[in-house]
Amino acid sequence: MNKLQSSVVLLALGALAGAPAEAHTPLFDCFDNGDKTITCEGGFSDGASAEGVVIRVLDAQGKVLEQRELDASGSVTMARPEGEFSVSFTAGTDHSITVLGDDIVE
Numbered sequence: 629m630n631k632l633q634s635s636v637v638l639l640a641l642g643a644l645a646g647a648p649a650e651a652h653t654p655l656f657d658c659f660d661n662g663d664k665t666i667t668c669e670g671g672f673s674d675g676a677s678a679e680g681v682v683i684r685v686l687d688a689q690g691k692v693l694e695q696r697e698l699d700a701s702g703s704v705t706m707a708r709p710e711g712e713f714s715v716s717f718t719a720g721t722d723h724s725i726t727v728l729g730d731d732i733v734e
Contacts, residue, residue, distance in 0.1 A: 652676065656717040656725040658732045660708060666732055669703040670717050670725075678702045681719045688712040708732075 656678075658668040670678040678698050685694040685706065693713065696704045713729040 652723075654678070654717060654719055654723045654725055656727065658715050658727045660732050660734045661705070662734050664708050665705050666708045666715070667703055667705045668698075668715055668717070668727070670698050670719075671702045672719075672723075678717075678719060681717060684716045684718070685709060686714050686716060 653673040654670065655673060656668065656670040658666050660666055668683055670681055670683070672678060677700075679700050679702060681698045683696050683698060683704055684692050687693055687709070688711065693709050694706055696706060698704050709729070714726050715729070715732070716724065716726045718724045
């Protein structure tokens, strides 16, 4: 490797080392609409869209009752299941949140 190539490699490594880590924490919550439906909203702490992230409603045994994707505004509205349930937001490794049905209130 010549001096120019070495300098370019060192500059590139230095730039990468000095770059701040970007936070990309998932945000997800659900609320009861008071009409037997719930709305769930998701996104990321850095402002990235969660459009297309799959939301699953699970019964107490973990069976999928409903599966939908977040829309362009990062939300989805669906029927509130009877009995014990949870709603999961899974957007990949370390980007998972589960909301228990008992915590979904108006």
